[in-house]
Amino acid sequence: MRAILTGGGTGGHIYPALAIARGLQNRFPNTEILYVGTNRGLEADIVPKAHFPFRAITVSGMERKISFTNFKVLWQAWQGYREAARIVKTFKPDVVIGTGGYVCGPVVMAAARRGIPTLIHEQNALPGITNRILSKFVDQVAVTFEDSLKYFPGKAKVTLTGLPVRPEIMQAKRTDALTSLNLSGEKLTLLVFGGSRGARKINQAMAEVIKKYGNHPKIQVLHATGQAGYQEFLHELTNNGIDLDKYVNIIIKPYLYNMHEALAAADLVISRAGAATLAELTVLGLPSVLIPYPYASENHQEYNARALADRGAAVLIKDAELTGSKLVGTIEGIINQPDRLQSMSRASQKLGRPEALNDIIRCVEKILPRQ
């Protein structure tokens, strides 16, 4: 079996593609993978490190208004299409799988035009433009959120699969995680982070939360500021008269490399609303306060957050409305009613899709020619 995976720009498109590549190799031993991306996207760095062969094509994103740059982009798209068509012709894949981002366009189109089975995976509740266009040409569309089904009208070929999460996230044990993170088993754990790069706005609001819960007998906080915001946040705390050395129940880190343990230890999560984060929260049935990143393309994080908030699994706070006191008030409103925490947790669990990877692989099987 030979498969081309394509998707790129940000980690949000690349990690699902890598998970699917590994899933295919487990299901079909001897699967040969080729990953097609661009040299400018993060995939050029991440994919070779994940030990998959990588080929780059020329392609870049359109501006959303008519401009000279767009003519250049169209010319590049045509070049990219020809490069993709050559790669598809020589690699002779049995299936081509796209996970979003501009680079998917020419690669998946080139395969579809040659009659090669194609599948795309959409991570967000509001689908990206490339996937919306490609959905008209591919054999299967796998989606993460029920809310995005309406953007893909060809029902027969659209399947709600969810987004694969890292295996260690489902395996981590709470008691081991608490010990490893130096947290207490007697306190309620608030886990706070702002997506993989952190979020300044969330950090700013957290100063008040830390002031409120510093040395609280029943509550502890694990907060990842993002690498870039760490020093600034520590200064902010000092300026607010907060001396972290005096608080035994507050842990501040630049980044959580052991997110599987942090999630296993958490009772309530405060974060942005990226698709991977939400897949992790729901697979574990974690309740959350979500503050969508407002500058994500077409504000898609708000749609992701609403998919949870509308079903009672999360409380949504708009970034523009976020203040320290609003965050404290929202947290208090949840943790002071034990029933609410539990009902949010049950609603979150209902949305979790621990079988996401297997379901995506089953979609691939459906379109493969009979062996």
Ligand SMILES: CC(=O)N[C@H]1[C@@H](OP(=O)(O)OP(=O)(O)OC[C@H]2O[C@@H](n3ccc(=O)[nH]c3=O)[C@H](O)[C@@H]2O)O[C@H](CO)[C@@H](O)[C@@H]1O
């Ligand atoms: C800013 C932006 O446009 N982000 C988009 C990007 O997500 P992006 O990949 O930036 O963000 P996600 O929330 O999807 O994932 C963040 C990942 O980082 C991990 N993590 C985070 C902090 C930390 O300290 N340690 C750690 O391990 C989280 O567990 C999660 O697995 O692609 C996703 C899928 O298309 C979109 O839904 C997001 O909106």
